[in-house]
Amino acid sequence: MRFRVTRLSKKQKQRLQPRVNIKIRDGQFHVEGMGAWYSYWRDPYHLLLTIPWFGFIVMIAVAYVAINATFALAYLAGGDCIANARPGSFLDVFFFSVQTLASIGYGAMYPKTTYANTIVTIEAMIGLVGIAVMTGLAFARFSRPSARVIFSKVAVITPYEGLPTLTFRAANQRRNLILEAQIRVYLLRDEVTAEGEAMRRIHDLKLLRHQTPSFTLSWTVMHVIDQFSPLYEMSAESLVQTNATLVISISGIDETVAQVVHARHSYGAMEILWNYRFVNILHHTDDGHRYIDYQYFHEILSLDETN
Template structure:
């Protein structure tokens, strides 16, 4: 491996996968985006603030539409001011939500028909929103924190690549597994371009219990896809490292997963991670996550039992 000792570089590598493991910067041609046929998936994956905004906007638009339907026939709402949109909208909200204060009521066949239709739409809308909210809340997620940098260092006298992660929840993930994949651009013998995925073998690819932190180690030996590679050669191949974590959440008893990705610019050569497991004077261990992303040069002195401050 190369001996560039700086944790970062001013050069930028093309990112095909973002830091969260999602594919980015890829334009899809020839496939029509399903804007309305896949709304369930869209509502489950959209951020909560946009989800709530969509629910509120849908509620307001539906009630405004029914209010305009009431205004189409003057004096169809008893107790409301004729032609007043505010009264019609308030009556629509009461009908839509099945509140019914009694101050306003439908008058005539036309109003009763609209009220019946709105009551049905209101029940369906509330049931749909409730179901989507429950499905969104019930989605199992893993709060796994990955380090900002990937370390290229020396471990047990051998060159190694290291990735560290931590469980941000105060629970346990059992039967956790991790895979590291190197993505590189290659040219076939026929001259064709391919994006190849090469698995990096880990010293310990699984752990029975993941509760605090986990440092994954890949030894860069003769069988490693990284053997003989340098920063320049990896940049030429637009290399990226993808980490995929899978385990069973001990609280919900459901499978959770997490992903992260790094470009060559995120590789810290000849650096290792600062210790986060520290020792008090009485010998008690503590975990200091403030040091989670900190890097230390390989030639810096190391402590066998780092003291907690």
């Protein structure tokens, strides 16, 4: 059997040279250097959808000024081709470009040569395309569905029905419903295979209830640590040694926009506390009604202190 060795070109090596560093801080993985091997400028559509609104507006403003400045220079190159514009005035032809690009047409300045009309035609076409693109991007940013789900600051391992149980809380911060909500919990940790190869392995954690018809207020997520659990016979020290991380993913249909929304969270090894329990947030009034007090949503109690 023959094997072919593929050699990378110089350009391919330059693209692969920058390293992506994985560091562990507070028990969580942090990936650094992502921008070194991948630039968002290669995917401008994704960049314009993901940057904050301030950055989006700044980029649009810079592009708008640059386009008008370019056409202003083109008009200046044509000499005295714009009526009522001062000869050689960059400001006059710049603002004429603004009027043309936005299809304002005040009528005070207008093209008077074939060269100027040609540039105006090109700029008008670019203006139509630019308005369509910017409108689509703005609408995509506004209409992008998002969930406002809060998670408890820590996860705890507490007894439930006589078995240690991993528990954390989630709550819907909006006043609407997330229909057919589903939650998945994954355990990521470093392991060594039988062949001695180190790898980062992902385990699915089975939950007592992984879905609900409507996620309205709060959700206490529970995973029983029995002999079938990946967390079986693990301790706080072994979680740190294996760089364990819990990754949570929630998805459902937002009843307001009728679109699928997602939320995710993660807990590092230092954020999984043993022998603690959450403070009860469900209370009863004197007349028999129930209410939830989110003031204690993140509060926990040590089992050693309560016993």
